Amino acid sequence: MGRPFGGWHEDPLWASVYDWTVEHPLIGGVLWKAGLGSELRRLYDAAAEIGSLPAGARVLDVPCGGGVALRGLRVGQGVQYVAADISATMLERTREAAVERGVADQVETVLADVVDLPFDDASVDLVVSFTGLHCFPDPEAAVAEMARVLASGGVLTGSALLNDTGLRFAPLRFAGRVGGLLGPGCTAAELTGWLAEHDLSEVRLATSGAVGYFRAVKA
Ligand SMILES: C[S@@+](CC[C@H](N)C(=O)[O-])C[C@H]1O[C@@H](n2cnc3c(N)ncnc32)[C@H](O)[C@@H]1O
Numbered sequence: 001m002g003r004p005f006g007g008w009h010e011d012p013l014w015a016s017v018y019d020w021t022v023e024h025p026l027i028g029g030v031l032w033k034a035g036l037g038s039e040l041r042r043l044y045d046a047a048a049e050i051g052s053l054p055a056g057a058r059v060l061d062v063p064c065g066g067g068v069a070l071r072g073l074r075v076g077q078g079v080q081y082v083a084a085d086i087s088a089t090m091l092e093r094t095r096e097a098a099v100e101r102g103v104a105d106q107v108e109t110v111l112a113d114v115v116d117l118p119f120d121d122a123s124v125d126l127v128v129s130f131t132g133l134h135c136f137p138d139p140e141a142a143v144a145e146m147a148r149v150l151a152s153g154g155v156l157t158g159s160a161l162l163n164d165t166g167l168r169f170a171p172l173r174f175a176g177r178v179g180g181l182l183g184p185g186c187t188a189a190e191l192t193g194w195l196a197e198h199d200l201s202e203v204r205l206a207t208s209g210a211v212g213y214f215r216a217v218k219a
Helices: 013-023 025-036 040-052 068-072 088-100 139-149 167-178 188-197
Strands: 058-061 080-085 107-111 124-129 150-161 200-208 211-218
Touching: 013 025, 013 040, 013 068, 013 088, 025 040, 025 167, 040 068, 040 124, 040 150, 040 211, 068 088, 080 088, 088 107, 124 139, 139 150, 139 188, 150 167, 188 200, 188 211
Parallel strands: 058 080, 058 124, 080 107, 124 150
Antiparallel strands: 150 211, 200 211
């Protein structure tokens, strides 16, 4: 377990706490409802899209965190699953989760910053980015980079704390920024604008409490 404070790459205590909540549907679900006004189940439902990919497809999970999205990957699916994060400890958790779920043969972990992904243009079929955009210093650049690696017809799906979900969540966003864990974030309109600017259409965005779930298709 990390130090009480610090940026994500330093594995602060909060990173372990956050990861514990997403991996425990019952208690974590209650905490999400109380703290974020959001249904944790929505995250699991969005991750389930991974299970619809055909064998040979390539998925990028960034930021993968402790690997919560792996629950969408099926044993023996034959997918190339690349899990990327700026935290080496989070990547280690993802590797452990992959072993526990019996999908380690499909999973590769990569230490990377979301704004500088070591992947070719148009080389990924599905990018999943859960609870991530609000953590990045430059969420617009992150959207651009995720769009860059996405193949034509590929899907970007993810979630983020949005800035325009009400005053109730303002203290949470403020504390996260002061603690160095949250970046500037964005509003729903800013996010849909960035998606459109980077050739992502068929945009769907729905909020669940403080969290916005988005999905878009690369032209
Ligand atoms: C709230 S967690 C979400 C992780 C996971 N997707 C989930 O839903 O549980 C945010 C993650 O973003 C990672 N992160 C923060 N800044 C990053 C960056 N610039 N590039 C890549 N990952 C980053 C952190 O290390 C952390 O694992």
